[in-house]
Amino acid sequence: MVHSPSPQHRIPAKSPRFPAANASETVKQTLVEMEALCRARRARLTPIRRRVLEVLLCSQKPLGAYDLASALASHGRRMAPITVYRALDFLIEQGLAHRIASRNAYVAGTGNRGTTAFLVCESCGDATEIASPEVAATVLKVLTERGYQPHARILEITGRCAHCQDIH
Amino acid sequence: MVHSPSPQHRIPAKSPRFPAANASETVKQTLVEMEALCRARRARLTPIRRRVLEVLLCSQKPLGAYDLASALASHGRRMAPITVYRALDFLIEQGLAHRIASRNAYVAGTGNRGTTAFLVCESCGDATEIASPEVAATVLKVLTERGYQPHARILEITGRCAHCQDIH
DNA sequence: GGGCCGCATGAAATTCTGTCACAAAAATTT
DNA sequence: AAATTTTTGTGACAGAATTTCATGCGGCCC
Missing domain, CATH: 1.10.10.10 (Winged helix-like DNA-binding domain superfamily/Winged helix DNA-binding domain)
Structure with a gap:
C-alpha cells in the first residue's frame, strides 16, 4: 500500500x-x-x-x-x-x-524547523510530509517579492493520493 | 515574472x-x-x-x-x-x-475555482490573495510527481507582512 | 533550612467551530 | 395542482481551543 x-x-x-x-x-x-x-x-x-x-x-x-x-x-x-x-x-x-x-x-x-510541506489527501485524510526544496524556494521567493518576512512554516497541499484514486 | x-x-x-x-x-x-x-x-x-x-x-x-x-x-x-x-x-x-x-x-x-494562494500574516491575520502561476506550477509538478491527483485548491503561505514588520 | 523563582502539570469552566437530525418553507418541475 | 427538489429553521451536540486559577517540583540564593 x-x-x-x-x-x-x-x-x-x-x-x-x-x-x-x-x-x-x-x-x-x-x-x-x-x-x-x-x-x-x-x-x-x-x-x-x-x-x-x-x-x-x-x-x-x-x-x-x-x-x-x-x-x-x-x-x-x-x-x-x-x-x-x-x-x-x-x-x-x-x-x-x-x-x-x-x-x-x-x-x-x-x-526540522524550516519550511515543511504536506500532501494532504482530501479523501483518506492521510498527510505525507515531503521535502521539496523546489517548493520551498518558490514560496520563499514569492514571500519576499511581496514584502513578507520569510517565516513560512508549513504548507498544506490538498489533493487525492494515488491510493484513493484507484478506489473511487 | x-x-x-x-x-x-x-x-x-x-x-x-x-x-x-x-x-x-x-x-x-x-x-x-x-x-x-x-x-x-x-x-x-x-x-x-x-x-x-x-x-x-x-x-x-x-x-x-x-x-x-x-x-x-x-x-x-x-x-x-x-x-x-x-x-x-x-x-x-x-x-x-x-x-x-x-x-x-x-x-x-x-x-475563479482553480488553485488559489494566500499570503497570511501571522501577526495581523490579514490574508492577501495572490495570483502566482509560478507557485501553482511548482506545486502541480510536485503533486503529480508523487502520484497525487492535482486537486490542489487553496494554498496558505504564512509569514509576516511588511506592515507588521515595522510595528513589532 | 527557608523562601523564591521558573517551569511543568492538574482541573474547571468557558468559548469557539462545526455537524447532525429532523421539520418547515420556498422554489422548480411535472 | 401535485410532486419533487432545494433551501432554510431549530435544537442539540461533538470537537477544538483558550482562559483562569491552583499545585507540585527542582534549583538557587541568602
Missing part, C-alpha cells in the same frame, strides 16, 4: 490505531533520536510530551487533539485538553510535530 | 468592521458581477448567501463563521451557525469565498 517508491520521510506502516505500549521498533528508534535531539537543544522532552509524540509517531494519519486525549487516557479518564495542547505546543516548537490546519489535526514531524 | 506592479485581486480598502448596509460602491459592483456569474452558472445566489458574501467582501480581514453569524444578526438573534456554514459551502463551491484553514476564517474570492 506504499504510495510511491520514493524513500522520503515515512512513518512505520503498522496498523494499530492507538498503540498504547506496543510501539514498533522503528518508532522506538525514531523516538530515541528525537530524545537526543531534544537533549542537544536543552529542550525537555518530559514523559507527557514523550507519550504524545509516541502516539503521533505510531499513527499513520493525523490525529485530533481529542483523539490524543483519548489515546492517553488513564483510569478511564482522558487527558485534559489543555495538557494535550501544551504538549503539542512544545512538540511543534521543536519541529517534532505539525498542525494540519485544514483538518484540525496533528502529525509527527522530523525535527 | 509577476513582480510588485501586478494588479491582482484586491478588495476595497474601506474600514467598517461589520458594514451591515453601507457597502461601498466597489463592493456593490463586485456583487453585481458575482450575481451575473452565478446566473450564468445557474447557481442560486439566494438572499442569505448574498448577504454572507457581502459581509465578506466588505471585510479586509478573514472573518470567522461566528463573526459572520453576528454580523448578520437580526432582532439580537445571531444567525444559526449551520446557516452560515451552508452559505459558505455554496460560496466556496462557486469560488466566491475561501476558507483560511490556518485561522478558521473565511474571505471573499474572485469566482
